[in-house]
Amino acid sequence: MDYFLIEGGRRLEGRIPVGGAKNSGLKLMVASLLSEGPLILSNVPDIADIRTMRTLLGQLGYEVAEVDGPGTLSLGGAIHSVEAPYDIVSRMRASILVLGPLLARMGEARVSLPGGCAIGTRPVDLHLKGLEALGAEIQLEAGYIHARAPQGLQGGRVVLPFPSVGATENIMMAATLARGTTELVNAAREPEILDLAKCLNAMGARITGAHSGTITIEGVERLHGAHYAVMPDRIECGTYACAVGMTGGDVLLEGGRMADQEAVVHALQQAGVEVTQEAEGLRVRSQGRLRGLDLTTEPYPGFPTDMQAQFMAMLSVAEGASMITETIFENRFMHVPELNRMGANITIQGRAAVIRGVEHLSGARVMATDLRASFSLILAGLVAEGETELSRVYHLDRGYEHVEKKLSACGAKIKRVKAPAKAG
Numbered sequence: 001m002d003y004f005l006i007e008g009g010r011r012l013e014g015r016i017p018v019g020g021a022k023n024s025g026l027k028l029m030v031a032s033l034l035s036e037g038p039l040i041l042s043n044v045p046d047i048a049d050i051r052t053m054r055t056l057l058g059q060l061g062y063e064v065a066e067v068d069g070p071g072t073l074s075l076g077g078a079i080h081s082v083e084a085p086y087d088i089v090s091r092m093r094a095s096i097l098v099l100g101p102l103l104a105r106m107g108e109a110r111v112s113l114p115g116g117c118a119i120g121t122r123p124v125d126l127h128l129k130g131l132e133a134l135g136a137e138i139q140l141e142a143g144y145i146h147a148r149a150p151q152g153l154q155g156g157r158v159v160l161p162f163p164s165v166g167a168t169e170n171i172m173m174a175a176t177l178a179r180g181t182t183e184l185v186n187a188a189r190e191p192e193i194l195d196l197a198k199c200l201n202a203m204g205a206r207i208t209g210a211h212s213g214t215i216t217i218e219g220v221e222r223l224h225g226a227h228y229a230v231m232p233d234r235i236e237c238g239t240y241a242c243a244v245g246m247t248g249g250d251v252l253l254e255g256g257r258m259a260d261q262e263a264v265v266h267a268l269q270q271a272g273v274e275v276t277q278e279a280e281g282l283r284v285r286s287q288g289r290l291r292g293l294d295l296t297t298e299p300y301p302g303f304p305t306d307m308q309a310q311f312m313a314m315l316s317v318a319e320g321a322s323m324i325t326e327t328i329f330e331n332r333f334m335h336v337p338e339l340n341r342m343g344a345n346i347t348i349q350g351r352a353a354v355i356r357g358v359e360h361l362s363g364a365r366v367m368a369t370d371l372r373a374s375f376s377l378i379l380a381g382l383v384a385e386g387e388t389e390l391s392r393v394y395h396l397d398r399g400y401e402h403v404e405k406k407l408s409a410c411g412a413k414i415k416r417v418k419a420p421a422k423a424g
């Protein structure tokens with residue numbers, strides 16, 4: 001397994017290009033299953049989850065090919081299978097999103113139940129109830145969700161008890177090909193939902209209100225091919241902003257958009273990091289010691305759970321105490337013991353973590369436990385005294401592209417040590 005070696009203490013200065021959003025690109029790839037013509041997606045990030053999604057779509061018989069080099073994918077062809085198997089769904093949770101599109105397009109889907117993962121139990125009951133409200137018959141058998149709609153889906157009113165991102169996406173995609181109109185109430189409002197609706201509309205869907213919490217989907221007979229560019233990754237952008245804040249740097253995050261992440265920008269500013277929107281992206285600057293603050297993760301437009309671990313690392317070296325309350329996932333504090341091994345002073349009290357800022361962290365051997373936790377340890381390594389060795393970087397590779405290249409270009413000392421090839 002590859003690992004990273006990070007030598008702390010370098011100020012970051014320069015430019016970092018923000019890639020396409022993982023949490024949008026994966027969903028847009030899935031959306032292509034609804035279309036009769038090819039969907040050409042540009043600005044697709046070079047990350048492991050996108051490769052896993054290519055494998056999954058390939059198993060359904062779908063053709064996914066790079067056009068004009070990396071970053072642009074053409075997705076289309078005939079669907080030969082309606083099954084998303086356990087080995088892929090367990091590797092990548094976004095696989096559950098093939099359920100709605102396969103059901104709408106093929107009248108049937110068999111998708112492995114995703115189960116829990118390192119950050120929490122992550123049930124999918126809201127996805128299933130929403131699809132049932134559109135007329136799907138759903139059975140759970142041998143660890144699989146078996147959904148059928150032999151006569152097609154019928155639009156209806158779905159009220160989500162919680163604005164689940166995944167349920168909103170699954171139901172919205174399925175409803176594009178249902179007969180009649182669907183109203184999705186208390187829908188998620190994340191920017192990636194709007195990106196998905198815009199892409200579906202470019203394919204001929206009729207969706208309105210995708211940023212408002214009530215989404216109306218007028219079903220159409222068929223969707224057609226389109227060209228669409230994946231939105232910039234607001235979480236990658238926020239992650240690098242934390243790196244700049246901690247290292248006292250000055251970096252232009254090319255393509256970064258303040259409008260997608262006002263809660264994160266506000267929190268950075270409260271901590272003493274300067275963030276301004278420029279024509280080419282977000283300019284992030286910091287000087288001197290940061291200040292502690294309190295944060296609670298919430299559905300968008302609140303502070304995102306996907307930025308919680310990175311802020312934890314940043315606040316671990318801020319002046320004074322901070323408290324972070326995690327309300328989305330019950331087990332998303334796995335980075336805390338690792339940060340403490342580097343000298344942080346963090347205690348967990350139920351769903352809250354109390355962070356007492358320390359002056360210095362020290363390099364250590366640490367282990368990544370999940371995607372965002374991995375980056376919190378890189379952030380700690382960037383300011384720690386001495387060397388940090390971060391193992392299990394496959395978690396990080398799921399969702400961050402070219403990390404060592406992007407950070408090194410701004411003066412960080414970080415290198416990937418490749419695992420020796422297996423003898424064989």
Ligand SMILES: CC(=O)N[C@H]1[C@@H](OP(=O)(O)OP(=O)(O)OC[C@H]2O[C@@H](n3ccc(=O)[nH]c3=O)[C@H](O)[C@@H]2O)O[C@H](CO)[C@@H](O)[C@@H]1O
Pocket residue numbers: 023121122123124125126127128162163164165166167190298299300304305306327328329
């Ligand atoms: C609201 C929120 O912050 N969603 C995040 C969630 O999306 P993801 O789509 O994975 O999760 P949801 O938004 O669906 O779920 C958030 C919460 O709802 C609960 N739930 C969800 C579905 C369901 O059928 N039943 C149910 O009880 C979950 O247990 C969890 O407590 O993780 C992604 C990856 O980290 C993030 O990018 C999303 O921003």
Ligand SMILES: C=C(OP(=O)(O)O)C(=O)O
Pocket residue numbers: 023092093094306371372399
């Ligand atoms: C946890 C994440 O992704 P996933 O839902 O794919 O596990 C994430 O993007 O932070």
